[in-house]
Amino acid sequence: MKVYEIQKGSTSLEGLRRGERPDPQPGPHEVLVRMRATALNYRDQGILTGRYFGGTVTRNLIPLSDGAGDVVAVGPGVTRFKPGDLVVPTFFQVWIAGPRTAARGALGSPLDGTLCEYMVLHEDGFVAAPKGLSPEEACTLGCAALTAWNGLMVAGKQVKPGDTVLCMGTGGVSIFALQLARAAGARVIITSSSDEKLERARKLGASDGINYKRFPEWEKEVARLTDGRGVDCVVEVGGMGTLQRSFQTVGLGGKVALIGVLTGENGSANPHGLMFKDASLHGIGVGNRVMFEDMNRAIEANKIKPVIDKFFSFENAADAYREHGAGNFLGKVVIRI
Ligand SMILES: NC(=O)c1ccc[n+]([C@@H]2O[C@H](COP(=O)([O-])OP(=O)(O)OC[C@H]3O[C@@H](n4cnc5c(N)ncnc54)[C@H](OP(=O)(O)O)[C@@H]3O)[C@@H](O)[C@H]2O)c1
CATH class of the missing domain: 3.90.180.10 (Medium-chain alcohol dehydrogenases, catalytic domain)
Structure with missing residues (x-):
């Protein structure tokens, strides 16, 4: 063969x-x-x-x-x-x-x-x-779809109608997370390096798009878009370059599904703030x-x-x-x- x-x-x-x-x-x-x-x-x-x-x-x-x-x-x-x-x-x-x-x-x-x-x-x-x-x-x-499913629906609290989910970038895991979260009745905010891709993500059901090149402090945009509440689930594919911002952007009782390493595996992030929000961090392995x-x-x-x-x-x-x-x-x- x-x-x-x-x-x-x-x-x-x-x-x-x-x-x-x-x-x-x-x-x-x-x-x-x-x-x-x-x-x-x-x-x-x-x-x-x-x-x-x-x-x-x-x-x-x-x-x-x-x-x-x-x-x-x-x-x-x-x-x-x-x-x-x-x-x-x-x-x-x-x-x-x-x-x-x-x-x-x-x-x-x-x-x-x-x-x-x-x-x-x-x-x-x-x-x-x-x-x-x-x-x-x-x-x-x-790989990508099942990882997104696990992060949204299996690890920690299941995403439910009315929740807000943050997806990072427009690659495989993120776009599946967008589709699965929308099917579960959630609102989806998505980031991308490209305005054109953000437009396509909106057509797939994202309510809002943030260009992470233009808004490197994208967690402030997420706070603005959620009236300061933050999100119920972060589909964290960014890795050590985004993890601290994910801790900031997750809201009360929310979760961070730790999936990716797009910005690298080494660095420091401090999860201490999760304690004050009853928020959680979950490692995902497909x-x-x-x-x-x-x-x-x-x-x-x-x-x-x-x-x-x-x-x-x-x-x-x-x-x-x-x-x-x-x-x-x-x-x-x-x-x-
Ligand atoms: N733990 C697990 O079980 C598991 C399973 C699957 C994947 N992963 C990991 O998850 C990550 C994504 O995998 P994938 O297969 O979905 O990747 P992919 O399809 O190759 O997508 C990569 C996309 O990520 C976006 N991106 C790159 N740098 C970014 C940043 N700094 N902030 C936000 N978005 C960024 C880009 O989107 P734009 O072009 O829109 O900017 C890029 O197109 C990888 O690190 C992968 O290793 C882990």
Whole structure:
């Protein structure tokens, strides 16, 4: 089968190469899937360039964690799926329910990922795609959408109608958070470096947009927009460069869902002020399969369509990495396989 591999020790896009691997066969309780589409997440750039946790990849690795495809064969004992089903592999292989009790392998690093023609995984490592979504749409859910869902709906207090949610930037996690929060009846304030992207976010349901380049002290704008109350949930993808402002912007009884590292992992932030607001801080690690299946029900019931800005062919996967790395997108960048 055709694959892409990140070469051992890769530090740049030069390290992404086309390759061939033997066609996989399903063993007991395994499912063989013809992959149809995959999507990029921020971490995929770090894995390619050796900046992800743990440094450069230590073997030739099939990249990317997002994917969707058709079941073509099942091994003995499989009960969850049958040929013809459209399925999505879970980010962690396999974390079904409850808290994360041990390090779980994730697709795209350290496990081989989704930028390939066929995948074989244990049947427990897939979920059914939500009804009504194309493979291109379904492939975007495994990392960004589930992380947003976990931050909004699972960690701490669930977001409820009338709440206000702050989303940072217009990448995958943030745009899914915008859509899921709106479906839950919440108001969404969003930030971006681009006025054009803010306009698009408004069309997707954001009530207000703040350009964080023009308003580096965006927490003051949030305070103005909420009459000084602050927000009920911050979808904190910014990391150490934004965390202190997130502590300031969260309101009484609110929560900060700590997700991202866009401005870096090192620095200082003081959570002490949360104490005076009965506010909380929650670390988010994507999510488990039960959360994924709950989210898919919400996606189906609310007819949520993932926002895909750009499509690339399998042959042009390197261009997808380039475009995504340059930030020339809103929502998701998808590669058809
Ligand atoms: N903890 C977890 O389980 C988990 C899961 C998924 C992702 N993450 C992390 O979450 C972050 C976002 O991931 P993603 O895949 O959604 O990223 P992405 O799709 O690549 O989106 C990146 C976007 O972030 C925005 N951005 C960059 N710097 C910013 C800043 N200083 N303030 C506000 N927004 C900024 C930009 O939006 P504009 O162009 O609009 O400015 C950019 O387009 C990453 O750090 C990723 O590692 C963590």
